[in-house]
Amino acid sequence: MQNPPPKIKDVAHVAGVSTATVSRALTQPDRLSEATRQKVFDAIETTGYRVNQAARNLRTRRAGAVLVLVPNLGNPFFSAILSSMNDVLSANGYSVLVFDSQQPGASEQAVADCFLNGSVDGMITLDGHMTSTTAKALRNANMMRNVVFCCEWSDQWPLPSIRSNNGLGARLAVDHLVAQGHRKIAHVTGPASNILAEMRKSAFLQRCATHKLDVPADWVVQGDFSLMAGAQAADRILALSPRPTGVFCASDAMALSFIARCRQRGLRVPDDISVIGFDDIEMAAYAEPGLTTIRQDRAGLGRLAAQELLARLRGEQKTEGAYVIYAPVALIERGTTAAPQNATQPGANGRGGPEPATGFPEPVDKPA
Amino acid sequence: MQNPPPKIKDVAHVAGVSTATVSRALTQPDRLSEATRQKVFDAIETTGYRVNQAARNLRTRRAGAVLVLVPNLGNPFFSAILSSMNDVLSANGYSVLVFDSQQPGASEQAVADCFLNGSVDGMITLDGHMTSTTAKALRNANMMRNVVFCCEWSDQWPLPSIRSNNGLGARLAVDHLVAQGHRKIAHVTGPASNILAEMRKSAFLQRCATHKLDVPADWVVQGDFSLMAGAQAADRILALSPRPTGVFCASDAMALSFIARCRQRGLRVPDDISVIGFDDIEMAAYAEPGLTTIRQDRAGLGRLAAQELLARLRGEQKTEGAYVIYAPVALIERGTTAAPQNATQPGANGRGGPEPATGFPEPVDKPA
DNA sequence: CCACGCCATGTAATCGATTACATTATTGAT
DNA sequence: ATCAATAATGTAATCGATTACATGGCGTGG
Numbered sequence: 001m002q003n004p005p006p007k008i009k010d011v012a013h014v015a016g017v018s019t020a021t022v023s024r025a026l027t028q029p030d031r032l033s034e035a036t037r038q039k040v041f042d043a044i045e046t047t048g049y050r051v052n053q054a055a056r057n058l059r060t061r062r063a064g065a066v067l068v069l070v071p072n073l074g075n076p077f078f079s080a081i082l083s084s085m086n087d088v089l090s091a092n093g094y095s096v097l098v099f100d101s102q103q104p105g106a107s108e109q110a111v112a113d114c115f116l117n118g119s120v121d122g123m124i125t126l127d128g129h130m131t132s133t134t135a136k137a138l139r140n141a142n143m144m145r146n147v148v149f150c151c152e153w154s155d156q157w158p159l160p161s162i163r164s165n166n167g168l169g170a171r172l173a174v175d176h177l178v179a180q181g182h183r184k185i186a187h188v189t190g191p192a193s194n195i196l197a198e199m200r201k202s203a204f205l206q207r208c209a210t211h212k213l214d215v216p217a218d219w220v221v222q223g224d225f226s227l228m229a230g231a232q233a234a235d236r237i238l239a240l241s242p243r244p245t246g247v248f249c250a251s252d253a254m255a256l257s258f259i260a261r262c263r264q265r266g267l268r269v270p271d272d273i274s275v276i277g278f279d280d281i282e283m284a285a286y287a288e289p290g291l292t293t294i295r296q297d298r299a300g301l302g303r304l305a306a307q308e309l310l311a312r313l314r315g316e317q318k319t320e321g322a323y324v325i326y327a328p329v330a331l332i333e334r335g336t337t338a339a340p341q342n343a344t345q346p347g348a349n350g351r352g353g354p355e356p357a358t359g360f361p362e363p364v365d366k367p368a
Numbered sequence: 369m370q371n372p373p374p375k376i377k378d379v380a381h382v383a384g385v386s387t388a389t390v391s392r393a394l395t396q397p398d399r400l401s402e403a404t405r406q407k408v409f410d411a412i413e414t415t416g417y418r419v420n421q422a423a424r425n426l427r428t429r430r431a432g433a434v435l436v437l438v439p440n441l442g443n444p445f446f447s448a449i450l451s452s453m454n455d456v457l458s459a460n461g462y463s464v465l466v467f468d469s470q471q472p473g474a475s476e477q478a479v480a481d482c483f484l485n486g487s488v489d490g491m492i493t494l495d496g497h498m499t500s501t502t503a504k505a506l507r508n509a510n511m512m513r514n515v516v517f518c519c520e521w522s523d524q525w526p527l528p529s530i531r532s533n534n535g536l537g538a539r540l541a542v543d544h545l546v547a548q549g550h551r552k553i554a555h556v557t558g559p560a561s562n563i564l565a566e567m568r569k570s571a572f573l574q575r576c577a578t579h580k581l582d583v584p585a586d587w588v589v590q591g592d593f594s595l596m597a598g599a600q601a602a603d604r605i606l607a608l609s610p611r612p613t614g615v616f617c618a619s620d621a622m623a624l625s626f627i628a629r630c631r632q633r634g635l636r637v638p639d640d641i642s643v644i645g646f647d648d649i650e651m652a653a654y655a656e657p658g659l660t661t662i663r664q665d666r667a668g669l670g671r672l673a674a675q676e677l678l679a680r681l682r683g684e685q686k687t688e689g690a691y692v693i694y695a696p697v698a699l700i701e702r703g704t705t706a707a708p709q710n711a712t713q714p715g716a717n718g719r720g721g722p723e724p725a726t727g728f729p730e731p732v733d734k735p736a
Numbered sequence: 737c738c739a740c741g742c743c744a745t746g747t748a749a750t751c752g753a754t755t756a757c758a759t760t761a762t763t764g765a766t
Numbered sequence: 767a768t769c770a771a772t773a774a775t776g777t778a779a780t781c782g783a784t785t786a787c788a789t790g791g792c793g794t795g796g
Contacts, residue, residue: 005484005508005509048508050481050484050485051485052426052485052486053431053485053486053487054422054425054426054429054431054486054487055426057422057425057426058420058422058423058425058426061422063421063422064487065465072451073447073450073451073454074447074448074451075447076444076447078447079441079442079443079444079446079447080442082441082466083440083441083442083468086441086466086467086468086471087468087471090467090471090475090478095465095482095487096465096466096467097433097463097464097465097466098450098454098464098465098466099454099458099464100451100454100455103454103455103458107458110458113418114463116373116418117418117419117420117421118420118421118422119421119422119432119463140373140416141373227650227651227653227654228654230654231654256651256654256655257654259656260654260655260656261656263656264656264657282595283595283624283651285595286595286596286598286599286624286625286628287624287628288627288628288629288631288632289632
């Protein structure tokens with residue numbers, strides 16, 4: 001078995017047929033008679049033959065691989081998504097090539113090259129920013145149709161986008177806090193210019209408006225989804241006066257570090273301040289108290305995106321132009337949200353005496 | 369640009385040279401005269417030529433890709449490692465193909481096929497269990513030399529292994545607890561038959577013996593690195609009598625959920641029980657209190673493994689057979705470990721009165 | 737019995753690069 | 767000035783599959 005691996009010619013020889021027949025046995029078995037097909041399969045078995053992918057790829061002009069572009073591979077939020085993508089793609093005979101879009105090096109050109117030199121058939125991008133280098137490469141390689149957005153997206157390109165219903169998620173978060181009696185709600189956003197961050201923020205603001213809540217500008221603090229951002233946001237928000245009683249964080253990572261920082265500064269969650277996150281990462285369920293959050297179906301996002309790409313690779317281009325497929329979101333109520341103290345027992349805030357007058361009316365305006 | 373992409377022949381024509389010359393300009397520029405080289409590069413520029421990887425791979429019998437085999441892609445512990453591997457591999461012209469070794473489907477055969485059909489040049493495996501299918505494929509493809517273990521490993525194969533010094537890590541953990549006065553230390557292990565779990569556990573037991581600590585069998589509870597396992601372990605350990613005052617968890621995930629569960633049951637960490645983890649995942653620094661843990665250099669592990677594989681792919685097979693490269697570990701002292709209450713102020717345990725007599729001698733035996 | 741078409745299979749061109757070998761130009765030593 | 771060695775480049779074979787086209791056998795309708 002140390003000798004050169006068997007080629008299609010060897011199989012043909014053993015089976016007593018032509019190379020064309022062997023190739024057909026591999027790619028279109030129905031076109032062969034039962035007898036020859038069996039002969040060929042036997043020969044494949046005895047020789048231990050495996051098709052040479054490079055040769056096949058060269059001839060068929062396919063790569064059998066797709067690229068998954070991840071912004072910051074180190075972010076664990078993506079691992080579940082990557083995992084489910086991998087499941088469905090590899091089950092369909094595609095290899096998964098992973099790239100990190102935020103890698104300092106020449107990664108931008110590397111992505112472009114993947115398409116230009118034909119080493120991938122398509123791409124799922126978790127990064128909503130598509131660089132012009134990439135876009136040009138896609139055009140040149142005529143591969144624009146083989147791209148789908150997942151999680152993040154850009155309206156600039158006529159591509160399908162698999163995403164969570166971020167607006168609904170934000171509304172659920174606000175509604176939940178309001179239902180518990182909160183009227184002073186702050187928001188910690190994702191990174192500036194990130195489409196997810198924008199969606200969640202604008203839906204947050206709109207929903208607050210619907211509930212007739214006033215949201216001063218400095219109650220919306222800029223974050224970036226990261227643990228560090230959550231801690232920093234806590235410092236800013238706890239310094240506010242009047243202090244918000246509820247906080248909607250655009251990611252669970254920020255919510256968890258926000259809570260940790262609150263504790264560190266002597267506040268109790270949810271007693272002194274309620275916090276709700278977004279994502280429902282695994283840790284959310286195992287924190288103490290459990291993190292109330294908006295669940296994203298990460299496995300579903302990955303699966304749907306992979307299936308969508310597969311459909312396109314098969315040529316079933318369902319719809320022209322951009323379209324959206326939503327993955328469900330859901331409120332997961334755990335222990336970090338509760339009625340604000342001054343709502344249930346006004347002035348009972350053990351620390352620092354009664355809340356200063358806020359100047360905001362506090363009508364009871366619970367939505368359905 | 370919608371027409372068939374330029375081939376080497378087109379470039380040759382534009383540059384007024386032969387295809388061989390163009391090819392040489394690409395692969396061994398030094399062998400050309402300055403003038404022709406420039407002509408060729410100009411022609412490449414004007415035509416927008418990119419080499420076709422499939423054709424190159426077919427001819428050179430290389431794939432330009434390596435496979436990274438991850439046990440459970442969904443586990444965020446691996447993302448930082450994957451990220452740094454990706455950095456160095458893609459900087460060296462290799463694509464990274466990701467597989468999940470615990471995926472239910474025919475992934476085992478899929479990995480084997482990757483080698484047999486020549487679609488990868490080598491592999492880094494984070495999974496210490498190499499299946500016989502995989503091993504046979506590696507032998508047949510004569511690729512056994514192009515494999516390196518990272519994090520986990522198996523002594524069964526003569527391959528390099530990049531790993532943390534798990535034994536040292538466990539000793540640091542024990543020493544730290546002992547230095548704070550703990551004499552009753554429990555351990556939550558990784559999954560059965562996992563080599564990391566075994567290393568940490570045996571080093572833990574040995575070190576405890578060195579310190580003359582008694583470790584009853586039921587103080588070593590079986591976990592599996594996961595959040596759920598940590599919570600379950602907490603239930604078991606808190607039910608112990610006498611109750612351990614310090615716990616060494618074989619992963620940060622388990623440590624964090626262990627702590628959360630302790631809290632949930634009314635115990636304070638570190639006041640009532642000290643907990644030390646292993647890994648130093650990002651969350652460890654942002655928990656409250658910060659998780660004392662043994663840091664693994666995840667980025668370093670990935671980088672070293674990638675570099676080692678690259679060296680092998682270049683044919684610089686430094687050493688015959690198996691050898692080990694250690695990535696450093698370090699004790700990161702944060703807030704979840706402290707002197708046990710009954711050590712500093714015996715009997716002062718606010719909850720449930722004085723600790724019952726343990727039956728264990730408590731000599732003062734602090735190591736250096 | 738013939739002609740037509742279909743089915744199973746074979747022959748050979750092809751995908752697009754690399755590279756062994758051949759050829760020509762150049763250099764340097766004697 | 768001559769010849770060997772070396773450098774620069776070209777010609778064509780090659781990597782290992784797929785597939786267009788060709789071929790021969792067989793069934794069927796007239």
